[in-house]
Amino acid sequence: MAIVYQTDKRSGITYAYQSTSYWDKEKQQSRAKRTLIGRVDKETGEIVPTDGRNKKKKESSEPIKRGPVPVQNTSRSFYGATYLFDAIGEKLGIIEDLKQCFPDTYKQILSIAYYLLLEDKNPLYRFEKWGSLHKHPYGKNITSQRSSELFASISEEQKNMFFRLQGKRRTEKEYWAYDTTSISSYSECLRQVQYGVNKEDDSLPQINLALVFGESSNLPFYYRKLAGNIPDSKTIKKLIEDLDLLGFSKVKLVLDRGFYSADNINDFYKDHRKFLVGVKTSLSFVKKELDIIHDDFRSFENYSEKYELYHRSVLTKWNYTQERPYKGDTITDRKQLYIHYYYNIDRAADEEKAFDRKLISLKQELESGIRVPEHENQYKKYFDIKTTPKRGVQVKVNEEAIKKAKRYYGFFVLVTNEKMDAITALEIYRNKDVIEKAFGNLKERLNMRRTLVSSEQSLDGKLFVEFIALIYLSYIKKQMQDHDLFKTYTISSALDKLDVIECFEQPGHKLSVGEILEKQKELYHHFGVLPPNSL
Structure with missing residues (x-):
């Protein structure tokens, strides 16, 4: 049995028929018997049942029985990787949160995100081929025009609701790493495309993208698009405002030295926010404290065999200032500050x-x-x-x-207002490189090195769907690191190994999954997911 679609040329209505093949003994040939199922809704593509006279069936007074939705088409699809994404989405609450924020389009968002994960660097117009071969949440083709309409429909309010819901699932005890990257653009229509300091020495104008990552969970939580000519240090005040609006005023931030400024440190103290920031050794207060301990810095008790460097910590005071325009004065105070020094001979x-x-x-x-x-x-x-x-x-x-x-060669410095030893501070700071790798994933695997959209709304929406894909990718990457899988697989090869698992669907039967090898089962377990039940 199969589903056959036929359009009435007079009315323009498309009808769906159930076609059953049989052998005609008299004519000695194969024939087909068609039974009308219903008409196809132009907006949703769903089949609306009719009673055979082009009228919708009357609603029954009997309660609807709950259970699996019956399969309408006989199909055979690749399922192993998209099943993994479904399970990760349930585990991290992505599907539930998207459904709450985008009740009408969340399945399309998920399907495009799945496509980006499995078809790295391929443009979206190739979705039709991929979608016809894979089982995915939306289940239907998404044309280039439809994807553009989807991107343009994603609002700031919906995005912020998603950030808020996802943020509640993260722990506020971990440090959140914050960094920016530049994305070049050919477009002359986007307001925020500006010439600035390009982090990849690209001569094109750019936009900047800021990301916040959980330092220990390795999962992204928030992003923001910035004009391409805004320096890093100027973005902190807006970040703090955004986090406050989202209900995360107590989060702790880890930042590289490009974000250091006296104003930012003062703002952190003002908001009672914990921070860990890399700073230059040329800063006067840094050199002043280092000069005191410089000559005996490389003593044996200060050496870390694990990191092959020397380390010392100094407790000092920060000269805090807070201007109060409404009162016309300035508050000054001495705040506690820890300076962690590190020296690497190489x-x-x-x-x-x-x-x-x-x-x-x-x-x-x-x-x-x-x-x-x-x-x-x-x-x-x-x-x-x-x-x-x-x-x-x-x-x-x-x-x-x-x-x-x-005199100061080989030294690097971290400052924080939270009490911790130098090695703990170093480990927290070095975990920040997860965000650098995330930028690499966005630009390379998720095909965002250069923007090819021509409208602000499309760019904003596309960035959001890329961000959803990045959450999945970050989870997968962390699990592979934790289970030492990179010795055997790349991300692509691991997903490819699962992607070949097939599923079978036919009317009147529940979905069945093809054979799963032991190596594939092991991968599912490493990813924290139970394998699907196979034949």
Whole structure:
């Protein structure tokens, strides 16, 4: 049996028939008997039952029996990977939260996210082929026009509701890592596409994308699109406002040194928010405390064999200020601040070699008389230059200036207002690299290196669906890391191994799943999912 569709040319109505094949003994050939099932709804594509006279069946007064929805089509589809996504979505509450925020379109959002996960780097117009071969939540084709309409329909209110619901499922005890990346764009129509500091040295204008990740859960929680010319340090105030509006005023943030500014640190203290921030060694308060402990820094008791570096912690005071325009005054105070110092010998050697090579190049420029205007300050800082009629240009190295420059090579610094030892702080900070890898996943696997949309609404919606796919991808990646699966698989090969598992559907029967190998069952268990019941 199969479902056959036929359109009435006069009315334009499409009808669905159940076609049953049989053998005609008299004519000695195969024939088919068709039974009208109903008419096809143009909006939803669903079959609306009729009584055979082009009228909808009257509603029965008998209560509707609950149970599995009967299958209307006989089909054979790939199911193993999309089953995994279904299970992860249930586990993380993604499906439930999407359904609450997008009751009419959540299945389409999920299907596109599944497509992005399995067909990395493929454009959305290839969805039709993929959708016809896979069992997925929406179950029907999503054309390029329909996907654009879907993206444009996703509102800020719906997105914020989803962030709020997902955030409640995360633990507020963990640090949340925050970072930004640049996404280049060919579009001249998007207001936030601007020239700025591109983190991949791309010459195109860009938008910036900010992400918040759970430092230990490795799951993304929130994102925001920014104009391409906004520096990182200027985004913190808006981040804090957004987190407050979403009901997460007590979260702890871990940030790299691009987000450091005295104003941001003051705002963290003002809001009683815990932070861990990387800072430059050139900051005066950092150098002041380091100079006190510098000479005996590399003592044996300060060495970490695990991380192969030396570490020291200093408790100091932060000069807190808070301007109060409504009162016309400024509050000052001394707040407790922990500074964690780290020294890596290999890093120091690399920095010193690079500096020496730079000095050689500068000296050659001076002696040859081919001076570079941009290097004038460095010439004056590191060399004594004399010119005589007989001996020409004489260049002598300023040893004191060079020694001073090399004094802080190999050091890096973290500051926090939460009491912890230096190694704990280092581990929390290093876990922040999950967000760097997430940006790589967005740009490479989820095909967001350059935006190809032409409207703000489409871009916002596409980013949201990409974000949904990123939650799944981040969960899968963490499970693979936790179970040491990267020795055997890549993310693609692991998903491919499950993707080949098939399912079978036919009217009057429940869905059945094909054979599952032991290696495939092991993968499901590593991902924290029970394998589907197979034949």
